[in-house]
Amino acid sequence: MKKQWKELMIKQIKIEFIFGRIAEKENITISDDDFKSFVDYLVSSGNSQMADENAVYKYYGINYLNGFLPRNHGKAFLAD
Secondary structure (H helix, E strand, O other), rough: OOOHHHHHHHHHHHHHHHHHHHHOOOOOOOOOHHHHHHHHHHHHHHOOOOOOHHHHHHHHHOOOOOOOOOOOHHHHHHHO
């Protein structure tokens, strides 16, 4: 199980890097309104772990890697 989880995480990280590079090369950005809409979508998706905007940032931030990321990482991670 751990091996499968690790392989999945490595694949996901690679995909994130690829999307990031494509967006950077193509100069693709999102507006603040689009970003807010995305966060609102995550909140409204019915996931009880993310009941509000702060919970979304917490999920993708400080708790994302057991506290090894800066407190504001969640918002920065989603914005990228």
